[in-house]
Amino acid sequence: MFSGLVGFISNDMAIDLGTADTLVYVPGKGVVLDEPSVVAFSADQGPQKVIAVGREAKDMLGRTPDTVQTVQPMRDGVIADFVAAEEMIKHFIRLVHNRRTLTSPKVMICVPAEATPVERRAVQEAALSAGARRVYLIQEPVAAAIGVGLPVSAPRGAMVVDIGGGTTDIAVVSLGGVIYSRSIRTAGNAFDDAIVSYIRQKHHLLIGQNSAEKIKIEAGTAVTRANGKAVDIHIKGRDLKKGIPSEITLAPTDIAEALSLPLARIAEGVSVALELIEPELAADIYDDGVYLTGGGALLDKIGAKLSRDTGVKYIVPEDPLRCVAVGTGQALERVDDIKELLEHVQ
DSSP, rough: HHHHHHHOOOOOOEEEEEESSEEEETTTTTTEEEEEEEEOOOOOOOEEEEETHHHHHHHTTTOTTTEEEEEEOEEETSOOOOOHHHHHHHHHHHHEEEEEOEEEEEEEEEEEEOOHHHHHHHHHHHHHTTTOEEEEEEEEHHHHHHHHHTTTTTSSEEEEEEEEEEEEEEEEEEEEEEEEEEESSSHHHHHHHHHHHHHHHOOEEEEEEHHHHHHHHHHHSSSSSSSSTTEEEEEEEEETOOOOEEEEEEEEHHHHHHHHHHHHHHHHHHHHHHHHSSSHHHHHHHOOOEEEGGGGGSSSSSEEEEEEEHHEEEESSSSSSGHHHHHHHHHHTGGGGGGGGEEEEO
């Protein structure tokens, strides 16, 4: 009962600040917010004014008049627009605290494994400017390992591959330390781009990013052979030859073909990691498997595809989308015990 009370009154929070979506975890409550990482500004003359954040702003993408500008402040897992990122973090802090005055919480934020010192500093400063009184940073795959429930402090190698919106982060942890980490700038957004490119090249049809994302979520698969559950996909867009709206029909296997290149890049990243780490660590991973987290882990048959390409088995947790947010939150709850796993502490 007491721990529940502490969670209820806690102002502290952990933020999975993603390229596509931002999730917020509050100690004692769990994940309390899951919103797209999009901000809409008024583009009228004078100071910029925020008119929408999150899902409401995302619905405006590709549909705004000249007086409205939509911004995605994160690119490849790091801040690309500081002002928009600060406004987004500030909005989410207020939203979590029921729009009360900023309560100066302690905040832990995850960052890509290969984020530069400048990029890390930008994340930290954005959170401080948004009202945080103290900011901790943790690598995304390390947070994912904690969220999955892996014994990161045990003398055994564990590999996590976190496929987010902008980056795929690969990490090997053992004895409470990060043995290997690498970020590949091929992830969920690259999947969307690959679908757009495939449909344009093969069918001369132009579709938007939101349509590609919807196709990926509803009918995406990583394997090219058909199965009994395969269904056709009806896709609408602009015919590039005629310049008019048109519709085509694709099978999920077509989407698998479209995604083959970005998936091959992820498989290559895993193979490189297995080649570079110590043989004992590699043996642990071959025995225990690789854990897939992030939104990309929801792609149908992705584990089977990567296993075929790398020779190791893959495990997808029950809720891969929230593993990083949950792990970041759990790290915040025991920050004094895991300081060796934190990227930077202010």
